[in-house]
Amino acid sequence: MIKVTDLKKSFNRTEVLKGINFEVNDGEVVVIIGPSGSGKSTMLRCLNFLERPDSGLIQIGDQTVDASTAKRSDINRLRLQTSMVFQHYNLFKNKTALQNVAHALIVSKKMKKSDAFEKSRALLKEVGLSDKEDNYPVALSGGQQQRVGIARALAVSPYAILFDEPTSSLDPEWVGEVLRVIARIAEERKTMVIVTHEMEFAREIADRVVFMADGFVVEEGTPEEIFDHPKNERTKKFLQSYRNSSARREAALQATEQFVSPEAP
Amino acid sequence: MNFDLGYMIEIIPELLKYLPMTLYLAITSMIIAVIIGVILALILVNRTPGILQIAKVYISFFRGTPALVQLLLIYFGLPQLFPAMNEMSAATAAIIAFSLNTSAYLAEIFRAGLQSVDKGQAEAAVSVGMTYAQAMRGIVIPQAVRNAIPATGNIFIGLIKNSSLAFTIGVTELLAQGKLMATANLRFFEAYLAVGLIYWALTILYNWLQQWYEYRIGKPYRV
Known part of the structure; x- marks a missing residue:
């Protein structure tokens, strides 16, 4: 499970996270919604220490890290539990689609190159990009880049995948294909935390919806509870x-x- | 007009015998400077307290004083402080001076190169479990290299020509030999023009090499 306890984070004395508590169970899909500036992206980025929280406990899978005392080795251990899909894709610009997916397998998981490429090909096929494996990011549309980004996140077989507004910078025509890929992964009971502004999608895919505002978790519940009967x-x-x-x-x-x-x- | 084209062409083969010395000075210094420059740039980017201040003073000094002064300091000055360094050859002193001097310029170029790589690239790398070192090696540095190549090439061309300063401490390289031939035959214009043309040709050759390399590493960024 993912368990976040009393997570706090400030940027230059502005408190962005004011004590976040929340949990995600094994195989659960949790969608976080909330207005811009509510801290939801920051919260997600704290889970893998892309932003270092000031204090709080983060447990992901079998790793627990105390933010106020975490050393680099603790952070590396925690990061191995998750992977992330970014709003701006962040594909490695110097690598082909296939290399993007395979690179971490080779350098971080020490997988044999041939095995890594085989696994990566299978994942690219899963996201419908078999014919693009030798393309560099510059030669891919936004939607294709984001699907490579999802394949890259899946490749390292993490305990959980974090999605940081995965469709927010896509042209409307590409949103559908990316959401379909995410929905398919959700069906496989992968643990996922998704920050998004796509409310219909959230309702469809979420096991649980968390509403955040002003640095707090304000309310959480099933999609029906949150969208139809908010308290x-x-x-x-x-x-x-x-x-x-x-x-x-x-x-x-x-x-x-x-x-x-x-x-x- | 008192200009002997035949003589100028005639002495070029003799001058070219000293080209290896010039290349040796320039290339060895460049390699050492790149290594020091990368380390300095990483210190500048990571802002490691303590070492950062030392790195900044180092860069400031070697950029702020003339290369010739540094050369004289190292060749004539250091043995005065450390007698063991009396054994140091002029060529070695020149390489040390050029390496230190060039590394200070390269540090700033590499720092800018590293910082021009989108932060999201390193974030994506660590988000899929790479360590900081792995992210730098496989993702950030290759992209930074591409950004830094044009400015680094400028520095190398400068270094090729600055290596002629070594003649002031008695290293016989291209310019030293040219000066020798100029005074021996009192044909200054021909001798120095021949030296100049060799340097020019060298930088043109290097420029071709760089263009080819830029084209090659630019492949991922062309549609």
């Missing part, structure tokens, strides 16, 4: 403003369509 005022307000903005976008879209083709019904 906390802060949650209700957030979901309402999300629905309003979606409705506005919908309306704008329809208006544009009518403008472009006035004859359409």
